[in-house]
Amino acid sequence: MLQEMVFAGFGGQGVLSMGKLLAYAAMKEGREISWMPSYGPEMRGGTANCVVNISDERIASPVGSMFDVAVVLNLPSLHKFESVVKPGGVLIWESSTIKEPPTRTDINVHALPAIEKASNELKNVKVMNMLVLGALVGIMDIVKKESLIVALEDTLPKRHHKLIPLNEKAIELGMSLVSSGA
Amino acid sequence: MSADVRFMKGNEAIAEAAIRAGLQGYFGYPITPQSEIVEYLAIEEPKHDYVLLQAESEVASANMVYGGAAAGARVMTSTSSPGFSLMQEGVSYIACAQLPCLFVNVARGGPGLGTIQASQGDYFQAVKGGGHGDYRLIVLAPNSVQEMVDYCILGFELADQYRTPALVLTDGSIGQMMEKVVLPPPIAYKPNKPWATTGKPQDRERNAITSLYIESEEMEAVNNELQAKYKAISENEVRYEGYNLDDAEVVLVAYGVTSRVCRKVVDLGRDNGMKVGLLRPQTLWPYPTAAISELADESRVKLFMSVEMSAGQMVEDVRLAVEGRKPVHFYGRTGGIIPTPEEIINAIKAQL
Incomplete structure (x- = not known):
């Protein structure tokens, strides 16, 4: 099965690393993967996005026009990607800063106050992206949480490994928020 | 030994492949969307024996490649579209001087300074000759990060085999995207280049590398030699x-x-x-x-x-x-x- 996903938000919110970590974790589970970033003018101050494909078979196109999953962390990204989620697909949106909720009713919409939760409960807004990733794997079961931890261990420089427990807490908080119906 | 599987950008992968192919010299000038190649090679440089030089321009990079290749070294440069235009004089000289080397064009949208987004608008330049005269480049077109590795190595090998410059023509999307890649073990590169200008020993005549043939008959003979080589490549290397x-x-x-x-x-x-x-x-x-x-x-x-x-x-x-x-x-x-x-x-x- 092929899962086509897009992650989008402001530069600095960690959307590119979120996608990278998910792709790496899937690779570690033996799946085929591709990660395609936006690297254009967007990245220089505006919105950034990346497209992640995970599949059991060789991945044809690393880009797509319709997605099974869209994760949007700011309003321009919601405007850009709400319409390109496949019917029946999943849309996760950052509900503590985006003040115009999505309107589609043929997709599974998940409001996630990730920024607020990361600031208040983890006292570190930087791990907001990990919280979102936790929510995504909580909803979709794309990779195991353990694979994400392995991915952090493999990709973070050693000097940052002390931050892994905090990231793990963020992933767990994200998972618990969706299981409790947040 | 288990396979060396990594999750890499196309640009990083081609740089790592070049190192594993026994790279001896890289000469380049940064330009988006290929700058990770020179960046990666700069980070890795202390661990290896290759020469890494940031040139003052793409014109200089191409001519440094000419010099390194003439001395018999496994050398390369990489750039993106406007930079490859600047290199064309050197490319034509290198083709005439019959020097093996690798060019990488991680193409972006043009014409002109254009956009930094991916494009395939450099096809004519790559296959019809962006420089002057009757020459050809072996042009390899990867479509995955894995093939960035495979074709980098293949490009070096074909260049040596036919004594001719090779080009990996890719684009910003493949340069920037990340995929799973299986890296081959490093090879111990032992060039066999009796024609190289490595200094004159007692037991052979002086080697000279040139692309200047003033006499018409001589120039035509060189052209005939080139065309015979291109015919052999056409017959044997279509993929x-x-x-x-x-x-x-x-x-x-x-x-x-x-x-x-x-x-x-x-x-x-x-x-x-x-x-x-x-x-x-x-x-x-x-x-x-x-x-x-x-x-x-x-x-x-x-x-x-x-x-x-x-x-x-x-x-x-x-x-x-x-x-x-x-x-x-x-x-x-x-x-x-x-x-x-x-x-x-x-x-x-x-x-x-």
Whole structure:
């Protein structure tokens, strides 16, 4: 099965690393993967996005026009990607800063106050992206949480490994928020 | 030993492949979207023996490659479209001087300074000769991060084998994307280049490398030698990949990242009852002319369509191969836009 996903938000919110970590974790589970970033003018101050494909078979196109999953962390990204989620697909949106909720009713919409939760409960807004990733794997079961931890261990420089427990807490908080119906 | 599997950007992968191929000299000038290549090589440089030099311009990079190759070293440069234009004088000189080396063009949208987004608008420049005179480059077109590795190594090998410059023509999307890649073990590069200008020992005549032949007869003899070499390359080094061509009525022709999108078009088309197949040139020169020509003879084949991120360049080579036997259509986007499978399907439908 092929899962086509897009992650989008402001530069600095960690959307590119979120996608990278998910792709790496899937690779570690033996799946085929591709990660395609936006690297254009967007990245220089505006919105950034990346497209992640995970599949059991060789991945044809690393880009797509319709997605099974869209994760949007700011309003321009919601405007850009709400319409390109496949019917029946999943849309996760950052509900503590985006003040115009999505309107589609043929997709599974998940409001996630990730920024607020990361600031208040983890006292570190930087791990907001990990919280979102936790929510995504909580909803979709794309990779195991353990694979994400392995991915952090493999990709973070050693000097940052002390931050892994905090990231793990963020992933767990994200998972618990969706299981409790947040 | 277990396989060395990594998750890498295309640019990082080609740099790592060059190191493993026994790179001895890299000369380059940064330009988006390929700067990770020189960045990666700069980070790795202390652990290896190669020379890494940031030149003052692309003109200088190409001529430093000329010098390194003349001395018999395994050398390369990388750049993106406007930078490759600046290198063309050097490329022509290197081709005439018959020096093995590797160029990498991680192409971006043009013409002009253009955009930093991916493009295939440099096809003519790569395969028809961007510099002056009758020369050819061996042009390899990867469509995945894995092939960035494989074709980097292949490019070095073919360059040595034929004493001619090779070019990896890719684009910003493949340079920037990350995929799983299996890295080969490093090779111990032992060049066998008796012609190289390494200093004159007692037991042989002086070696000289030049691209200047003032006497017409001499210049023609060099041209004949080059053409004989190009003929051998054309006969032996054509590479392409077919996908669902056996019963195809619509034959898509695409290379690089566009061929990835077209692979999806083939699957989508077949889900909708359209017999679509894909021929993907892996070498852009020499071109898989014979393979396309054979398909043009098949009565089931209704049409060809070249899909490119250009205003229509490779389509000319498809037409030369088809020789009027079947309609040859074109679909392309420019400006750094990668066409979507849906718009390609619609373009096919419009011709059926």
